Amino acid sequence: MQQVDTQRVFVMNDAPVLKDRSIVLYWMIANRRVHSNYALERAIEWCHRLNRPLIVFEGVRLNYPWASDRIHQFIVQGMRDNARHCRENGVTYFGYVEPSRDLGKGLLAALAVDAAVVVTDHFPTFFLPAMVRSAGATLPCRLEAVDSNGLLPLATPGKAFDTAYQFRRMLHKTLPDYLRAWPSRDPLAGGAVVKGASLPEDSLSRWPQASLDSISSQIRDLPLDHSVAPVEGLVGGRREALIRLKRFVDQRLSGYERRNQPDEPVTSELAPYLHFGHISAHEVVREVLDSQGWNQGRLSDKPNGRRTGWWGVDLACEGFLDQVITWRELGYGFAHHRRDHGEFSSLPAWALETLDVHRHDPRPYLYTPEEFRLGETHDELWNACQNQLRMEGKIHNYLRMLWGKKILHWSRSAQDALMVMTELNNRYALDGRDPNSVSGIFWVLGRHDRPWGPERPVFGKVRYMTSDNTARKLDVRAYVQRYGS
Numbered sequence: 001m002q003q004v005d006t007q008r009v010f011v012m013n014d015a016p017v018l019k020d021r022s023i024v025l026y027w028m029i030a031n032r033r034v035h036s037n038y039a040l041e042r043a044i045e046w047c048h049r050l051n052r053p054l055i056v057f058e059g060v061r062l063n064y065p066w067a068s069d070r071i072h073q074f075i076v077q078g079m080r081d082n083a084r085h086c087r088e089n090g091v092t093y094f095g096y097v098e099p100s101r102d103l104g105k106g107l108l109a110a111l112a113v114d115a116a117v118v119v120t121d122h123f124p125t126f127f128l129p130a131m132v133r134s135a136g137a138t139l140p141c142r143l144e145a146v147d148s149n150g151l152l153p154l155a156t157p158g159k160a161f162d163t164a165y166q167f168r169r170m171l172h173k174t175l176p177d178y179l180r181a182w183p184s185r186d187p188l189a190g191g192a193v194v195k196g197a198s199l200p201e202d203s204l205s206r207w208p209q210a211s212l213d214s215i216s217s218q219i220r221d222l223p224l225d226h227s228v229a230p231v232e233g234l235v236g237g238r239r240e241a242l243i244r245l246k247r248f249v250d251q252r253l254s255g256y257e258r259r260n261q262p263d264e265p266v267t268s269e270l271a272p273y274l275h276f277g278h279i280s281a282h283e284v285v286r287e288v289l290d291s292q293g294w295n296q297g298r299l300s301d302k303p304n305g306r307r308t309g310w311w312g313v314d315l316a317c318e319g320f321l322d323q324v325i326t327w328r329e330l331g332y333g334f335a336h337h338r339r340d341h342g343e344f345s346s347l348p349a350w351a352l353e354t355l356d357v358h359r360h361d362p363r364p365y366l367y368t369p370e371e372f373r374l375g376e377t378h379d380e381l382w383n384a385c386q387n388q389l390r391m392e393g394k395i396h397n398y399l400r401m402l403w404g405k406k407i408l409h410w411s412r413s414a415q416d417a418l419m420v421m422t423e424l425n426n427r428y429a430l431d432g433r434d435p436n437s438v439s440g441i442f443w444v445l446g447r448h449d450r451p452w453g454p455e456r457p458v459f460g461k462v463r464y465m466t467s468d469n470t471a472r473k474l475d476v477r478a479y480v481q482r483y484g485s
Contacts, residue, residue: 002181004038004041004042004045004146005153005181007147007153007156008038008042008122008146008147008148008153008155009042009144009145009146009147010122010144010145010146010147010155011144012120012132012133012136012143012144013136013137013142015136015139015141015142015143016141016142017046017050017117017141017142018115018140018141018142019050020116021052021114021116021141022052022114022116022197023052023053023054023055023114023115023116023197024046024047024050024052024053024054024055024115024116024117024119025043025054025055025057025115025117025118025119026039026040026043026054026055026056026057026118026119026120027057027108027119027120027121027135028056028057028058028082028120029058029120029121029123029128029131029132030121030122030123031121031123031148031149031277031280032058032078032082032276032277032278033078033082033238033277033278033279033280034056034082034085034086034186034188035085035185035186035187035238035280035283036148036182036184036185036279036280036282036283037148037187037277037280038146038147038148038183039119039120039121039122039145039146039148040056040188041183041187042119042144042146043056043119044187044192044193046116046117046119047193047194050116051194052116052194052197053092053194053195053196053197054092054193054194054197055092055093055094055111055197055199056082056086056091057093057094057096057108057111058079058093058094058095059094059095059097059098059104059107060072060075060076060079060096060097060098061098061104062101062102062104062222062223063101064126064127065126065127065433066225066432066433067224067225068225068226068227068228068427069219069220069224069225069228069229070229070230070231070428070430071228071430072219072222072224073215073216073219073230073236074230074236074272074276075276076097076210076212076215076218076219076236077215077235077236077237077240078236078237078238078276078277078278079095079097079210079212079237080212080213080215080237081237081238081239081278082095082238083095085188085238086188089189089193090195091193091195092195092197092198092199094111094199094209095209095210095212097210097212097218097222099222100223101223103207104207107203107207108135108139109138110200110202110203110206110207111199111200111203112140112141113200114200115141116141117141117142117143117144118135118139118141118143119144119145119146120132120135120143120144120145120146121146121148121277122145122146122147122148122149122154123149124154124332124335124336124435125335125341125342125433125434126433129339132145147336148183148280149281149329149332150325150328150329150332151175151179151281151285151325151329152171152174152175152178152329153178154332154333154336154337155336156174157170157333158337159337160333160334160336160337160338160341161330161333161334162447162448163448163449163450164326164327164330164448165305166305167326167329167330168305168306168307168322168326169303169304169305171303171325171326171329172300172302172303172304172305172310173303175325176296176299179296180296182282182286183280183282185283216230225427228427228428231391231392231393231430234392234393234430236272236273236276237278238278238279241270241273241278241279242279244268244269244273245268245279245284245287246287248267248268249287249288249291250291252265252266252267252268253266253288253291253316253320254314254316255316256316256317256319257315257316257319259319259397259398260397260398260473260474261474261475262396262398262399262474262475262478263475263478263479267397270284271394271430271436272393272430272431274324274328274431275430275431275432275433275434275436275437276430281324281325281328281329284324285321285324285325288320288324289311289313289317291317292313292314294311294313298311298312298313299311299312300312307319307322308322327436327439328436330439330448331436331439331440332435332436334435334439334447335435335438336435341435341438341442342422342438344415344418346442346447347442347445347446347447348446348447350451350461351445351446351449351461351462354451354455354459354460354462355414355445355446355460357460358457358458358459358460359413359414361457361458362457363409363410364409364410365377365378365410366410366411366412367411369420369423372386372407372424373386373390373423373424374386375387375390377406379406379467380480380484381399381402381467381470381471381476381479381480382402382403382406382467383483384476384479384480384482384483385399385402385403385483386403386424387483387484387485388483389403389424389425389428389429390428391483393428393429393430393431394429394430394431395429396479398470398474399476399479401440401443401444401465402465402467402470404417404421404440404441404443404444405444405463405464406465406467407444408444408462409458409459414445417445418441418442418445421444422441425437425440425441444462445462446461446463449463452464
């Protein structure tokens with residue numbers, strides 16, 4: 001197994017590696033998978049260096065923002081797949097589902113008492129960066145956070161990019177070097193891990209392992225937002241992610257150019273699985289490229305920043321790769337390099353200026369946060385988008401842009417619109433609370449875009465969208481009928 005690129009490894013404290021301790025601990029918090037995972041590979045490296053066995057610790061707390069049945073069940077279903085694969089490979093796995101608020105406090109420290117080194121995941125948004133920094137300040141041993149978010153290490157460019165075009169030009173120059181080495185598909189297989197770690201008895205008595213096979217009954221009894229129910233028929237975890245990936249490559253990819261049509265079943269539907277780390281971007285990209293019989297010799301030698309023509313594959317495949325690599329990693333990189341990425345003030349100067357100039361413009365309609373939440377506006381198409389979000393934890397890709405633009409149009413200020421979009425997206429969307437969804441929300445306000453003319457009321461030079469224009473471009477009749485009431 002190859003060594004993990006040091007650009008992906010962030011040392012989170014000044015504590016030493018305690019070579020006299022008995023285990024290596026992998027604290028799984030974002031890359032919730034045991035396949036194609038650089039953080040897990042880094043932990044295994046330490047196992048070999050120190051000749052120590054591995055413990056994989058994956059938990060879910062109760063007091064995270066927007067905690068709900070929907071989010072919790074999806075996470076715990078993924079934990080079940082991870083526990084099964086660790087068990088099949090003789091690796092010690094500790095899965096913990098906090099039964100009441102704050103009862104899990106102290107668990108990481110208790111597990112780390114015997115750890116020579118702790119390895120965790122680097123995820124650049126939500127509460128996770130602060131949680132990892134806090135852990136680093138208290139752990140007695142070295143803590144490393146490892147970036148397994150995308151094809152390009154987040155640290156590589158050294159800065160955040162303002163536009164997809166700029167980022168794409170950099171990718172075309174830089175990415176080929178990273179396409180020569182992929183993460184191990186199954187780093188636990190074949191006896192690659194030092195085994196035999198035992199969990200401390202006092203920890204097990206105070207924090208018993210979760211029974212992951214009785215998920216629904218557990219979640220009903222937890223202090224969560226029960227009004228945000230699990231999505232019917234949608235299962236979290238690696239097994240389901242692989243089923244969806246195969247279906248996409250075999251049946252949908254060839255029609256991906258029609259993805260803007262709401263009733264065309266051509267999208268991958270992998271966003272929540274990528275968000276929770278149940279599948280990696282490397283795995284998705286590799287399967288797509290393999291379906292094209294691709295090799296690196298087909299890459300264009302002209303890094304011109306265009307959306308198509310660089311990969312040397314058909315247009316549908318180029319379009320998907322631009323979404324899962326360029327746009328996704330643009331958002332992750334921005335979050336990594338800009339700690340203020342979720343604040344209104346992080347918008348580009350031109351957007352801040354034009355929104356400020358138009359801050360007192362009369363709005364054609366004004367809705368309260370509760371009216372937005374319930375989909376009680378005058379606009380049937382917008383209501384349908386919001387209803388889909390509440391029921392299914394997603395909005396059709398193209399219509400999500402319209403959804404955000406109209407919230408801006410019907411809010412008292414751009415700042416109010418940002419709060420409404422953030423609340424609704426993070427509460428209901430399974431792929432919310434993610435750098436990619438943060439990018440989508442801020443794109444509505446001008447991030448990763450350019451000034452547009454003519455200048456309009458409320459929007460100023462920010463890109464404008466209407467439901468009428470959308471309905472002329474797309475056939476939304478069946479969509480409105482399905483989600484409109």
